[in-house]
Amino acid sequence: MNPITNTDYVTILPELVLAAFGLIVMLVEPFVTKGGSRKPLGYLACLGALASLAATWYQAGSPYTQGFFKMVLVDHFSVFFHVVIALVLFVALLGSLDYVERQHIRAGEFYALMLFGAVGMDLMSSATELVLIFIALEISSISTYILAGMRRRVAISAEASLKYFLLGSFATGFFLYGVSLMFGATGTTSILAIGPQLHAGGFNPLVFAAVALMFVGLGFKIASAPFHVWTPDVYEGAPAPVVAFMSTAPKAAAFAVLLRVLFAAWTPGWFWPVWISAALSMTLGNIGALRQTNIKRMLAYSSIAHAGYLLVAFAASKAADTAGISAAIFYTAAYAAMNVGAFLVISHLAGEGERFVAIDDYAGLSRRQPAVAASLALLLLSLIGIPATGGFFAKFYVFSAALQANLVGLTILGLINSGIAAYYYLRVIVVMYMREHPAEHEHGHGAERITIPEGVALTLSVLATLYLGIMPNRVLQLAIEAAKDLLR
Protein backbone atom coordinates (compact mmCIF):
# COMPACT_ATOMS: atom_id res chain seq x y z
CA MET A 1 0.00 0.00 0.00
CA ASN A 2 1.28 3.36 -0.90
CA PRO A 3 0.47 5.93 1.75
CA ILE A 4 1.52 8.85 -0.44
CA THR A 5 -1.39 10.01 -2.56
CA ASN A 6 -1.82 12.49 -5.36
CA THR A 7 -2.90 15.15 -2.89
CA ASP A 8 0.53 14.92 -1.34
CA TYR A 9 2.22 15.59 -4.65
CA VAL A 10 -0.05 18.56 -5.32
CA THR A 11 1.13 20.17 -2.09
CA ILE A 12 4.66 20.36 -3.48
CA LEU A 13 3.71 20.88 -7.13
CA PRO A 14 5.46 24.26 -7.65
CA GLU A 15 8.63 22.90 -6.07
CA LEU A 16 8.49 19.80 -8.27
CA VAL A 17 8.03 21.93 -11.37
CA LEU A 18 10.95 24.19 -10.49
CA ALA A 19 13.23 21.25 -9.70
CA ALA A 20 12.26 19.57 -12.96
CA PHE A 21 13.06 22.68 -14.96
CA GLY A 22 16.34 23.05 -13.09
CA LEU A 23 17.30 19.54 -14.13
CA ILE A 24 16.19 20.16 -17.73
CA VAL A 25 18.32 23.29 -17.92
CA MET A 26 21.30 21.32 -16.63
CA LEU A 27 20.72 18.51 -19.11
CA VAL A 28 20.16 20.77 -22.12
CA GLU A 29 23.21 22.92 -21.40
CA PRO A 30 25.80 20.52 -22.92
CA PHE A 31 23.81 20.42 -26.18
CA VAL A 32 24.04 24.16 -26.75
CA THR A 33 26.74 24.73 -29.35
CA LYS A 34 30.05 25.91 -27.99
CA GLY A 35 30.33 29.66 -28.22
CA GLY A 36 26.66 29.93 -29.13
CA SER A 37 24.13 32.04 -27.31
CA ARG A 38 23.02 30.61 -24.00
CA LYS A 39 19.80 32.63 -24.05
CA PRO A 40 17.53 29.66 -24.87
CA LEU A 41 18.49 28.19 -21.49
CA GLY A 42 17.40 31.43 -19.88
CA TYR A 43 14.06 31.35 -21.67
CA LEU A 44 13.64 27.75 -20.55
CA ALA A 45 14.25 28.85 -16.97
CA CYS A 46 11.73 31.69 -17.39
CA LEU A 47 9.24 29.11 -18.61
CA GLY A 48 9.96 27.14 -15.43
CA ALA A 49 9.16 30.18 -13.31
CA LEU A 50 5.87 30.67 -15.14
CA ALA A 51 5.06 26.97 -14.86
CA SER A 52 5.58 27.15 -11.09
CA LEU A 53 3.24 30.13 -11.06
CA ALA A 54 0.63 28.02 -12.87
CA ALA A 55 1.20 25.17 -10.40
CA THR A 56 0.62 27.60 -7.53
CA TRP A 57 -2.55 28.75 -9.26
CA TYR A 58 -3.68 25.13 -9.37
CA GLN A 59 -2.90 24.75 -5.66
CA ALA A 60 -4.90 27.85 -4.83
CA GLY A 61 -8.04 25.96 -5.85
CA SER A 62 -7.91 23.80 -2.73
CA PRO A 63 -6.37 25.84 0.05
CA TYR A 64 -5.51 24.49 3.47
CA THR A 65 -4.28 21.06 2.45
CA GLN A 66 -1.60 19.25 4.38
CA GLY A 67 0.73 16.84 2.72
CA PHE A 68 3.56 14.39 3.36
CA PHE A 69 2.59 13.52 6.93
CA LYS A 70 1.96 17.15 7.87
CA MET A 71 5.33 18.33 6.59
CA VAL A 72 3.91 20.95 4.26
CA LEU A 73 0.78 23.03 4.40
CA VAL A 74 -0.73 24.72 1.37
CA ASP A 75 -2.80 27.67 2.55
CA HIS A 76 -3.38 31.25 1.41
CA PHE A 77 -0.18 32.16 3.19
CA SER A 78 2.03 29.74 1.26
CA VAL A 79 0.25 30.52 -2.01
CA PHE A 80 0.88 34.26 -1.53
CA PHE A 81 4.59 33.73 -0.97
CA HIS A 82 4.84 31.19 -3.80
CA VAL A 83 3.41 33.79 -6.17
CA VAL A 84 5.80 36.48 -4.96
CA ILE A 85 8.79 34.15 -5.30
CA ALA A 86 7.76 32.90 -8.75
CA LEU A 87 7.25 36.45 -10.05
CA VAL A 88 10.55 37.66 -8.61
CA LEU A 89 12.28 34.64 -10.13
CA PHE A 90 10.69 35.31 -13.52
CA VAL A 91 11.63 38.99 -13.54
CA ALA A 92 15.16 38.36 -12.26
CA LEU A 93 15.71 35.68 -14.90
CA LEU A 94 14.49 37.99 -17.66
CA GLY A 95 16.82 40.66 -16.36
CA SER A 96 19.82 38.35 -16.30
CA LEU A 97 19.53 37.02 -19.89
CA ASP A 98 21.74 39.73 -21.37
CA TYR A 99 23.73 40.32 -18.22
CA VAL A 100 24.98 36.73 -18.15
CA GLU A 101 26.30 37.03 -21.71
CA ARG A 102 27.86 40.41 -21.05
CA GLN A 103 29.73 39.26 -17.95
CA HIS A 104 30.73 35.85 -19.38
CA ILE A 105 29.02 33.94 -16.59
CA ARG A 106 28.43 30.20 -16.99
CA ALA A 107 24.80 30.39 -18.00
CA GLY A 108 23.62 26.80 -17.51
CA GLU A 109 24.64 26.59 -13.87
CA PHE A 110 23.46 30.15 -13.25
CA TYR A 111 19.88 29.49 -14.36
CA ALA A 112 19.75 26.04 -12.75
CA LEU A 113 20.92 27.46 -9.42
CA MET A 114 18.28 30.19 -9.56
CA LEU A 115 15.59 27.55 -10.12
CA PHE A 116 16.87 25.20 -7.41
CA GLY A 117 17.20 28.11 -5.02
CA ALA A 118 13.54 28.94 -5.65
CA VAL A 119 12.67 25.33 -4.73
CA GLY A 120 14.12 25.96 -1.29
CA MET A 121 12.39 29.32 -0.94
CA ASP A 122 9.01 27.86 -1.93
CA LEU A 123 9.43 25.04 0.58
CA MET A 124 10.37 27.52 3.30
CA SER A 125 7.03 29.25 2.92
CA SER A 126 4.93 26.08 2.90
CA ALA A 127 6.82 23.90 5.39
CA THR A 128 5.33 23.43 8.85
CA GLU A 129 8.13 21.27 10.17
CA LEU A 130 11.31 22.84 11.49
CA VAL A 131 13.52 20.09 10.07
CA LEU A 132 12.13 20.67 6.58
CA ILE A 133 12.41 24.43 7.06
CA PHE A 134 16.07 23.98 7.94
CA ILE A 135 16.80 21.95 4.81
CA ALA A 136 14.85 24.38 2.62
CA LEU A 137 16.68 27.30 4.20
CA GLU A 138 19.98 25.62 3.38
CA ILE A 139 18.94 25.01 -0.24
CA SER A 140 18.01 28.66 -0.62
CA SER A 141 21.13 29.89 1.17
CA ILE A 142 23.70 27.66 -0.50
CA SER A 143 22.40 28.47 -3.97
CA THR A 144 22.66 32.19 -3.19
CA TYR A 145 26.19 31.77 -1.78
CA ILE A 146 27.23 30.23 -5.07
CA LEU A 147 25.33 32.72 -7.23
CA ALA A 148 27.04 35.56 -5.36
CA GLY A 149 30.42 34.24 -6.48
CA MET A 150 29.60 33.68 -10.13
CA ARG A 151 31.48 36.68 -11.47
CA ARG A 152 34.60 34.58 -11.64
CA ARG A 153 36.76 37.34 -13.15
CA VAL A 154 36.21 39.74 -10.27
CA ALA A 155 37.87 39.41 -6.88
CA ILE A 156 35.12 41.17 -4.93
CA SER A 157 32.63 38.59 -6.17
CA ALA A 158 34.66 35.78 -4.64
CA GLU A 159 35.01 37.86 -1.49
CA ALA A 160 31.25 38.37 -1.38
CA SER A 161 30.61 34.67 -1.82
CA LEU A 162 33.06 33.60 0.86
CA LYS A 163 31.92 36.21 3.37
CA TYR A 164 28.30 35.33 2.78
CA PHE A 165 29.07 31.63 3.09
CA LEU A 166 31.05 31.86 6.34
CA LEU A 167 28.70 34.26 8.12
CA GLY A 168 25.66 32.48 6.70
CA SER A 169 26.78 29.07 7.94
CA PHE A 170 27.41 30.61 11.35
CA ALA A 171 23.88 32.03 11.37
CA THR A 172 22.42 28.70 10.26
CA GLY A 173 24.16 27.14 13.24
CA PHE A 174 22.24 29.51 15.52
CA PHE A 175 18.97 28.59 13.84
CA LEU A 176 19.68 24.89 14.22
CA TYR A 177 20.60 25.34 17.88
CA GLY A 178 17.30 27.14 18.38
CA VAL A 179 15.43 24.30 16.69
CA SER A 180 17.11 21.71 18.90
CA LEU A 181 16.27 23.67 22.07
CA MET A 182 12.69 24.00 20.86
CA PHE A 183 12.60 20.24 20.42
CA GLY A 184 14.05 19.86 23.89
CA ALA A 185 11.35 22.10 25.35
CA THR A 186 8.33 20.73 23.53
CA GLY A 187 9.30 17.28 22.25
CA THR A 188 8.23 18.16 18.72
CA THR A 189 9.57 20.04 15.73
CA SER A 190 6.23 20.51 14.02
CA ILE A 191 5.18 24.16 14.14
CA LEU A 192 1.52 23.27 14.34
CA ALA A 193 2.15 20.99 17.32
CA ILE A 194 4.48 23.38 19.14
CA GLY A 195 1.73 25.91 19.83
CA PRO A 196 -0.62 23.58 21.77
CA GLN A 197 2.39 22.06 23.56
CA LEU A 198 3.52 25.49 24.73
CA HIS A 199 0.12 26.46 26.01
CA ALA A 200 -0.32 23.15 27.81
CA GLY A 201 3.17 23.11 29.29
CA GLY A 202 3.22 26.49 31.01
CA PHE A 203 6.30 28.61 31.49
CA ASN A 204 9.51 27.07 30.17
CA PRO A 205 12.59 29.30 29.94
CA LEU A 206 14.08 26.97 27.34
CA VAL A 207 11.53 28.23 24.82
CA PHE A 208 12.77 31.80 25.19
CA ALA A 209 16.32 30.73 24.39
CA ALA A 210 15.05 28.71 21.43
CA VAL A 211 13.08 31.63 20.01
CA ALA A 212 15.97 34.04 20.52
CA LEU A 213 18.43 31.71 18.76
CA MET A 214 16.10 31.07 15.85
CA PHE A 215 15.59 34.81 15.55
CA VAL A 216 19.36 35.29 15.30
CA GLY A 217 19.56 32.76 12.48
CA LEU A 218 16.63 34.22 10.54
CA GLY A 219 17.68 37.79 11.35
CA PHE A 220 20.84 37.13 9.39
CA LYS A 221 18.89 35.91 6.38
CA ILE A 222 16.62 38.96 6.35
CA ALA A 223 19.63 41.27 6.92
CA SER A 224 18.23 42.96 10.00
CA ALA A 225 20.54 44.74 12.42
CA PRO A 226 22.60 43.71 14.37
CA PHE A 227 23.08 40.78 11.97
CA HIS A 228 23.42 42.96 8.88
CA VAL A 229 27.17 43.56 8.51
CA TRP A 230 27.53 41.22 5.55
CA THR A 231 24.92 42.97 3.41
CA PRO A 232 26.83 45.85 1.76
CA ASP A 233 29.89 43.77 0.87
CA VAL A 234 27.86 40.88 -0.51
CA TYR A 235 25.51 43.10 -2.52
CA GLU A 236 28.47 45.00 -3.92
CA GLY A 237 30.33 41.89 -5.04
CA ALA A 238 27.47 39.70 -6.23
CA PRO A 239 26.17 39.98 -9.81
CA ALA A 240 23.46 42.67 -10.00
CA PRO A 241 20.58 40.41 -11.18
CA VAL A 242 21.49 37.95 -8.43
CA VAL A 243 21.22 40.80 -5.92
CA ALA A 244 17.82 41.65 -7.41
CA PHE A 245 16.85 38.05 -6.72
CA MET A 246 18.51 37.50 -3.36
CA SER A 247 17.49 40.79 -1.82
CA THR A 248 13.84 39.90 -2.37
CA ALA A 249 12.96 36.21 -2.84
CA PRO A 250 15.04 34.51 -0.10
CA LYS A 251 14.19 37.41 2.15
CA ALA A 252 10.48 36.99 1.52
CA ALA A 253 10.89 33.29 2.27
CA ALA A 254 12.83 34.00 5.48
CA PHE A 255 10.11 36.44 6.55
CA ALA A 256 7.56 33.72 5.85
CA VAL A 257 9.46 31.33 8.12
CA LEU A 258 9.72 33.99 10.81
CA LEU A 259 5.99 34.65 10.59
CA ARG A 260 5.22 30.95 10.85
CA VAL A 261 7.61 30.30 13.71
CA LEU A 262 6.54 33.33 15.73
CA PHE A 263 2.84 33.54 15.03
CA ALA A 264 1.55 30.15 13.87
CA ALA A 265 3.06 28.55 16.96
CA TRP A 266 2.58 31.76 18.94
CA THR A 267 5.88 31.34 20.71
CA PRO A 268 6.61 33.67 23.62
CA GLY A 269 9.48 36.04 24.14
CA TRP A 270 9.87 37.42 20.64
CA PHE A 271 8.59 40.94 21.24
CA TRP A 272 11.68 42.70 22.60
CA PRO A 273 14.22 41.07 20.28
CA VAL A 274 12.01 42.06 17.33
CA TRP A 275 11.47 45.58 18.70
CA ILE A 276 15.18 46.21 19.23
CA SER A 277 16.12 44.69 15.89
CA ALA A 278 13.49 46.81 14.10
CA ALA A 279 14.70 50.02 15.70
CA LEU A 280 18.37 49.21 15.05
CA SER A 281 17.80 48.11 11.45
CA MET A 282 15.88 51.24 10.48
CA THR A 283 18.42 53.56 12.06
CA LEU A 284 21.66 51.83 11.09
CA GLY A 285 20.40 51.08 7.58
CA ASN A 286 19.42 54.63 6.80
CA ILE A 287 22.45 56.25 8.41
CA GLY A 288 24.72 53.81 6.61
CA ALA A 289 23.07 54.54 3.26
CA LEU A 290 23.66 58.29 3.58
CA ARG A 291 27.40 58.01 3.08
CA GLN A 292 27.49 55.58 0.15
CA THR A 293 28.78 56.53 -3.28
CA ASN A 294 28.24 53.07 -4.79
CA ILE A 295 24.60 52.56 -5.69
CA LYS A 296 24.68 48.83 -4.91
CA ARG A 297 26.00 49.52 -1.42
CA MET A 298 23.44 52.27 -0.97
CA LEU A 299 20.59 49.93 -1.84
CA ALA A 300 22.12 47.29 0.43
CA TYR A 301 21.83 49.65 3.38
CA SER A 302 18.37 50.61 2.21
CA SER A 303 17.38 46.94 2.26
CA ILE A 304 18.54 46.74 5.88
CA ALA A 305 16.31 49.71 6.67
CA HIS A 306 13.37 48.08 4.91
CA ALA A 307 13.87 44.90 6.92
CA GLY A 308 13.53 47.19 9.92
CA TYR A 309 10.19 48.63 8.74
CA LEU A 310 8.98 45.09 8.17
CA LEU A 311 9.95 44.08 11.69
CA VAL A 312 7.89 47.00 12.98
CA ALA A 313 4.89 45.17 11.51
CA PHE A 314 6.01 42.04 13.35
CA ALA A 315 6.22 43.92 16.62
CA ALA A 316 2.71 45.28 15.99
CA SER A 317 1.22 41.79 15.70
CA LYS A 318 -1.04 40.59 18.44
CA ALA A 319 -2.86 37.32 18.96
CA ALA A 320 -6.07 37.01 16.94
CA ASP A 321 -5.37 40.24 15.14
CA THR A 322 -4.29 40.18 11.52
CA ALA A 323 -3.42 43.87 11.05
CA GLY A 324 0.30 43.57 11.79
CA ILE A 325 0.81 40.24 10.06
CA SER A 326 -1.06 41.25 6.92
CA ALA A 327 0.91 44.53 6.84
CA ALA A 328 4.12 42.52 6.97
CA ILE A 329 2.95 40.21 4.18
CA PHE A 330 1.90 43.17 2.02
CA TYR A 331 5.23 44.88 2.67
CA THR A 332 7.18 41.83 1.45
CA ALA A 333 5.30 41.90 -1.85
CA ALA A 334 5.67 45.66 -2.32
CA TYR A 335 9.34 45.60 -1.40
CA ALA A 336 9.95 42.72 -3.81
CA ALA A 337 8.29 44.63 -6.66
CA MET A 338 10.25 47.84 -6.24
CA ASN A 339 13.61 46.43 -5.24
CA VAL A 340 13.84 43.91 -8.08
CA GLY A 341 13.21 46.74 -10.53
CA ALA A 342 15.84 49.00 -9.00
CA PHE A 343 18.50 46.31 -9.18
CA LEU A 344 17.54 45.44 -12.75
CA VAL A 345 18.26 49.03 -13.76
CA ILE A 346 21.66 48.73 -12.05
CA SER A 347 22.34 45.47 -13.85
CA HIS A 348 21.37 47.04 -17.19
CA LEU A 349 23.65 50.04 -16.72
CA ALA A 350 26.57 48.29 -15.03
CA GLY A 351 28.39 47.44 -18.26
CA GLU A 352 30.99 44.72 -18.69
CA GLY A 353 32.67 43.87 -15.40
CA GLU A 354 30.14 46.07 -13.59
CA ARG A 355 32.26 49.18 -14.00
CA PHE A 356 29.46 51.72 -13.72
CA VAL A 357 27.95 51.27 -10.30
CA ALA A 358 28.84 54.62 -8.73
CA ILE A 359 25.98 57.03 -8.18
CA ASP A 360 27.91 59.59 -10.27
CA ASP A 361 27.70 57.24 -13.27
CA TYR A 362 23.97 57.95 -13.31
CA ALA A 363 24.55 61.62 -14.16
CA GLY A 364 22.58 62.69 -17.19
CA LEU A 365 20.77 59.37 -17.45
CA SER A 366 17.48 61.17 -18.04
CA ARG A 367 18.87 62.46 -21.33
CA ARG A 368 20.55 59.26 -22.47
CA GLN A 369 17.81 56.82 -21.52
CA PRO A 370 14.69 58.72 -20.47
CA ALA A 371 12.50 55.64 -19.98
CA VAL A 372 15.02 53.83 -17.80
CA ALA A 373 15.66 56.97 -15.76
CA ALA A 374 11.93 57.50 -15.26
CA SER A 375 11.45 53.90 -14.16
CA LEU A 376 14.31 54.09 -11.68
CA ALA A 377 12.98 57.40 -10.38
CA LEU A 378 9.56 55.87 -9.82
CA LEU A 379 11.02 52.84 -8.04
CA LEU A 380 13.15 55.05 -5.81
CA LEU A 381 10.12 57.21 -5.00
CA SER A 382 8.35 54.00 -4.06
CA LEU A 383 11.26 53.02 -1.80
CA ILE A 384 10.84 56.41 -0.07
CA GLY A 385 7.12 55.77 0.26
CA ILE A 386 5.60 58.51 -1.89
CA PRO A 387 1.82 58.13 -2.45
CA ALA A 388 0.58 56.36 -5.60
CA THR A 389 3.41 53.81 -5.29
CA GLY A 390 3.46 50.42 -3.60
CA GLY A 391 5.97 51.63 -1.04
CA PHE A 392 3.50 54.19 0.30
CA PHE A 393 0.77 51.71 1.16
CA ALA A 394 3.30 49.21 2.49
CA LYS A 395 4.59 51.79 4.97
CA PHE A 396 1.09 53.11 5.63
CA TYR A 397 -0.24 49.70 6.66
CA VAL A 398 2.83 48.96 8.76
CA PHE A 399 2.71 52.22 10.68
CA SER A 400 -1.05 52.20 11.15
CA ALA A 401 -0.80 48.65 12.53
CA ALA A 402 1.99 49.85 14.83
CA LEU A 403 -0.16 52.75 16.08
CA GLN A 404 -3.08 50.41 16.68
CA ALA A 405 -0.78 48.29 18.80
CA ASN A 406 0.32 51.40 20.74
CA LEU A 407 3.88 51.26 19.49
CA VAL A 408 4.19 55.05 19.40
CA GLY A 409 7.96 55.14 19.94
CA LEU A 410 8.69 52.70 17.14
CA THR A 411 6.30 54.52 14.79
CA ILE A 412 7.94 57.89 15.40
CA LEU A 413 11.37 56.35 14.88
CA GLY A 414 10.14 54.80 11.64
CA LEU A 415 8.74 58.08 10.37
CA ILE A 416 11.94 59.97 11.19
CA ASN A 417 13.87 57.28 9.37
CA SER A 418 11.62 57.55 6.32
CA GLY A 419 12.51 61.23 6.25
CA ILE A 420 16.23 60.50 6.38
CA ALA A 421 15.81 57.86 3.67
CA ALA A 422 14.21 60.38 1.32
CA TYR A 423 17.51 62.24 1.20
CA TYR A 424 19.65 59.50 -0.29
CA TYR A 425 17.01 58.18 -2.67
CA LEU A 426 16.32 61.69 -3.96
CA ARG A 427 20.03 62.28 -4.40
CA VAL A 428 20.11 59.58 -7.07
CA ILE A 429 17.12 61.16 -8.82
CA VAL A 430 18.78 64.57 -8.68
CA VAL A 431 21.98 63.15 -10.19
CA MET A 432 20.00 61.48 -12.98
CA TYR A 433 17.96 64.53 -13.89
CA MET A 434 19.98 67.58 -12.95
CA ARG A 435 23.57 66.70 -13.62
CA GLU A 436 25.39 66.40 -16.93
CA HIS A 437 27.59 63.40 -17.49
CA PRO A 438 31.11 64.83 -17.74
CA ALA A 439 32.66 62.20 -19.98
CA GLU A 440 29.55 61.08 -21.76
CA HIS A 441 31.11 60.81 -25.18
CA GLU A 442 34.43 59.38 -24.13
CA HIS A 443 33.64 55.82 -23.15
CA GLY A 444 30.20 55.72 -24.65
CA HIS A 445 28.72 54.50 -21.39
CA GLY A 446 24.96 54.29 -21.28
CA ALA A 447 24.60 54.41 -25.02
CA GLU A 448 23.54 50.76 -25.26
CA ARG A 449 19.81 50.49 -25.40
CA ILE A 450 17.80 48.42 -23.02
CA THR A 451 17.09 45.00 -24.54
CA ILE A 452 13.61 43.55 -24.87
CA PRO A 453 13.82 41.03 -21.97
CA GLU A 454 15.29 43.69 -19.70
CA GLY A 455 12.61 46.11 -20.80
CA VAL A 456 9.83 43.60 -20.14
CA ALA A 457 11.26 42.79 -16.71
CA LEU A 458 11.57 46.45 -15.77
CA THR A 459 8.07 47.22 -17.06
CA LEU A 460 6.62 44.37 -15.01
CA SER A 461 8.32 45.62 -11.89
CA VAL A 462 7.17 49.21 -12.47
CA LEU A 463 3.62 48.08 -13.21
CA ALA A 464 3.54 45.95 -10.08
CA THR A 465 4.75 48.90 -8.00
CA LEU A 466 2.11 51.17 -9.49
CA TYR A 467 -0.60 48.54 -9.13
CA LEU A 468 0.17 48.13 -5.44
CA GLY A 469 0.19 51.89 -5.07
CA ILE A 470 -3.06 52.66 -6.86
CA MET A 471 -5.18 49.58 -6.23
CA PRO A 472 -3.74 47.94 -3.12
CA ASN A 473 -7.05 46.52 -1.93
CA ARG A 474 -6.96 43.26 -3.82
CA VAL A 475 -3.46 42.33 -2.66
CA LEU A 476 -4.18 43.57 0.86
CA GLN A 477 -7.25 41.35 0.92
CA LEU A 478 -5.07 38.38 -0.09
CA ALA A 479 -2.56 39.31 2.60
CA ILE A 480 -5.35 39.37 5.19
CA GLU A 481 -6.56 35.96 4.01
CA ALA A 482 -2.99 34.71 4.31
CA ALA A 483 -2.68 36.11 7.83
CA LYS A 484 -5.97 34.48 8.82
CA ASP A 485 -4.77 31.11 7.54
CA LEU A 486 -1.51 31.59 9.40
CA LEU A 487 -3.29 32.09 12.71
CA ARG A 488 -5.79 29.33 12.13
Add this chain to the structure above:
Amino acid sequence: MMHTVLFIIFAVVCVAAAINLLAQRHPINSALSLIVVMGSLALLYLLLGAEFVAAVQIIIYAGAIMVLFVFTIMLLNAGEEELSKSSRVAIVFGVPAVAVIVAALAYILSRGAGTAALGDFIGGPKEIGRLLFRDFLLPFEVTSVLILIAIMGAVVLARREER
Protein backbone atom coordinates in the same frame (compact mmCIF):
# COMPACT_ATOMS: atom_id res chain seq x y z
CA MET B 1 25.15 7.05 39.84
CA MET B 2 27.43 5.18 37.47
CA HIS B 3 25.45 6.73 34.68
CA THR B 4 26.05 10.29 35.87
CA VAL B 5 29.76 9.70 36.38
CA LEU B 6 30.13 8.33 32.87
CA PHE B 7 28.12 11.20 31.47
CA ILE B 8 30.30 13.79 33.20
CA ILE B 9 33.50 12.11 32.03
CA PHE B 10 32.49 11.96 28.38
CA ALA B 11 30.87 15.40 28.41
CA VAL B 12 34.08 16.92 29.78
CA VAL B 13 36.16 15.05 27.20
CA CYS B 14 33.82 16.27 24.45
CA VAL B 15 33.98 19.93 25.47
CA ALA B 16 37.73 19.80 26.06
CA ALA B 17 38.29 18.28 22.61
CA ALA B 18 36.05 20.92 21.04
CA ILE B 19 38.08 23.70 22.68
CA ASN B 20 41.29 21.99 21.65
CA LEU B 21 39.97 21.86 18.07
CA LEU B 22 39.80 25.64 18.03
CA ALA B 23 43.07 26.16 19.84
CA GLN B 24 45.19 23.91 17.62
CA ARG B 25 47.00 25.67 14.82
CA HIS B 26 47.67 22.72 12.57
CA PRO B 27 44.58 21.49 10.65
CA ILE B 28 45.45 17.82 11.20
CA ASN B 29 45.49 18.32 14.96
CA SER B 30 42.12 20.04 14.74
CA ALA B 31 40.74 17.18 12.66
CA LEU B 32 41.96 14.63 15.20
CA SER B 33 40.32 16.61 18.00
CA LEU B 34 37.12 16.52 16.01
CA ILE B 35 37.30 12.72 15.99
CA VAL B 36 37.49 12.78 19.77
CA VAL B 37 34.44 15.08 19.86
CA MET B 38 32.49 12.76 17.57
CA GLY B 39 33.56 9.69 19.51
CA SER B 40 32.56 11.07 22.89
CA LEU B 41 29.24 12.25 21.42
CA ALA B 42 28.65 8.68 20.26
CA LEU B 43 29.27 7.45 23.80
CA LEU B 44 26.82 10.04 25.12
CA TYR B 45 24.19 8.69 22.70
CA LEU B 46 24.99 5.21 23.96
CA LEU B 47 24.40 6.36 27.52
CA LEU B 48 20.97 7.59 26.42
CA GLY B 49 20.21 4.12 25.16
CA ALA B 50 20.35 4.96 21.46
CA GLU B 51 22.69 2.23 20.27
CA PHE B 52 21.87 2.62 16.62
CA VAL B 53 22.47 6.38 16.60
CA ALA B 54 25.75 5.83 18.42
CA ALA B 55 26.90 3.28 15.84
CA VAL B 56 25.87 5.56 12.97
CA GLN B 57 27.67 8.46 14.63
CA ILE B 58 30.89 6.44 14.73
CA ILE B 59 30.59 5.03 11.21
CA ILE B 60 29.50 8.19 9.43
CA TYR B 61 30.99 11.07 11.38
CA ALA B 62 34.07 9.66 13.06
CA GLY B 63 34.62 7.37 10.09
CA ALA B 64 33.55 8.53 6.66
CA ILE B 65 33.35 12.29 7.12
CA MET B 66 36.59 12.52 9.05
CA VAL B 67 38.39 10.56 6.34
CA LEU B 68 37.19 13.17 3.86
CA PHE B 69 38.39 15.95 6.15
CA VAL B 70 41.84 14.46 6.57
CA PHE B 71 42.02 13.64 2.88
CA THR B 72 41.23 17.23 1.94
CA ILE B 73 43.76 18.61 4.39
CA MET B 74 46.42 16.29 2.96
CA LEU B 75 45.49 17.12 -0.64
CA LEU B 76 45.65 20.84 -0.02
CA ASN B 77 48.85 20.30 1.93
CA ALA B 78 47.52 22.80 4.45
CA GLY B 79 50.22 24.05 6.77
CA GLU B 80 50.04 25.68 10.12
CA GLU B 81 47.62 28.57 10.14
CA GLU B 82 48.92 32.03 10.83
CA LEU B 83 47.16 33.91 13.54
CA SER B 84 46.02 37.33 12.50
CA LYS B 85 46.13 40.11 15.01
CA SER B 86 42.86 39.84 16.88
CA SER B 87 40.75 42.91 16.39
CA ARG B 88 39.89 45.18 19.28
CA VAL B 89 36.17 44.98 18.51
CA ALA B 90 36.29 41.22 18.94
CA ILE B 91 37.84 41.55 22.39
CA VAL B 92 35.80 44.51 23.62
CA PHE B 93 32.40 43.28 22.44
CA GLY B 94 32.89 39.65 21.48
CA VAL B 95 34.29 38.19 24.67
CA PRO B 96 31.69 39.76 27.01
CA ALA B 97 28.91 38.86 24.57
CA VAL B 98 30.03 35.23 24.49
CA ALA B 99 30.24 35.19 28.28
CA VAL B 100 26.73 36.62 28.59
CA ILE B 101 25.24 34.17 26.08
CA VAL B 102 26.95 31.16 27.65
CA ALA B 103 25.84 32.24 31.12
CA ALA B 104 22.26 32.82 29.97
CA LEU B 105 22.07 29.48 28.18
CA ALA B 106 23.62 27.65 31.12
CA TYR B 107 21.15 29.28 33.50
CA ILE B 108 18.18 28.46 31.28
CA LEU B 109 19.28 24.89 30.63
CA SER B 110 19.92 24.25 34.30
CA ARG B 111 16.45 25.48 35.18
CA GLY B 112 14.14 24.34 32.49
CA ALA B 113 15.42 21.17 30.86
CA GLY B 114 14.06 17.69 30.91
CA THR B 115 10.29 18.07 30.85
CA ALA B 116 9.42 17.12 27.29
CA ALA B 117 8.07 13.69 26.57
CA LEU B 118 9.35 11.80 23.56
CA GLY B 119 6.69 9.12 23.68
CA ASP B 120 8.02 5.62 23.23
CA PHE B 121 10.74 6.64 20.83
CA ILE B 122 13.95 4.84 21.76
CA GLY B 123 16.07 5.30 18.66
CA GLY B 124 16.30 1.78 17.32
CA PRO B 125 16.89 1.12 13.62
CA LYS B 126 13.25 0.24 13.05
CA GLU B 127 11.91 3.48 14.49
CA ILE B 128 14.50 5.59 12.75
CA GLY B 129 13.77 3.86 9.49
CA ARG B 130 10.07 4.51 9.89
CA LEU B 131 10.67 8.16 10.71
CA LEU B 132 13.11 8.67 7.86
CA PHE B 133 11.14 6.93 5.15
CA ARG B 134 7.62 7.74 6.27
CA ASP B 135 7.08 10.82 8.42
CA PHE B 136 10.22 12.60 7.27
CA LEU B 137 10.17 11.30 3.71
CA LEU B 138 9.89 14.75 2.19
CA PRO B 139 12.85 16.33 4.07
CA PHE B 140 14.83 13.18 3.28
CA GLU B 141 14.13 13.46 -0.44
CA VAL B 142 14.58 17.22 -0.54
CA THR B 143 18.10 16.75 0.79
CA SER B 144 18.97 15.43 -2.68
CA VAL B 145 18.33 18.90 -4.11
CA LEU B 146 20.63 20.30 -1.44
CA ILE B 147 23.39 17.87 -2.38
CA LEU B 148 22.91 18.57 -6.07
CA ILE B 149 23.33 22.28 -5.46
CA ALA B 150 26.44 21.69 -3.38
CA ILE B 151 27.98 19.60 -6.17
CA MET B 152 27.11 22.25 -8.75
CA GLY B 153 28.60 24.91 -6.53
CA ALA B 154 31.86 23.02 -6.21
CA VAL B 155 32.03 22.56 -9.99
CA VAL B 156 31.13 26.16 -10.79
CA LEU B 157 33.43 27.80 -8.28
CA ALA B 158 36.41 25.48 -8.75
CA ARG B 159 36.46 25.20 -12.55
CA ARG B 160 39.18 27.12 -14.34
CA GLU B 161 37.90 30.05 -16.36
CA GLU B 162 38.59 29.64 -20.05
CA ARG B 163 39.73 32.58 -22.19
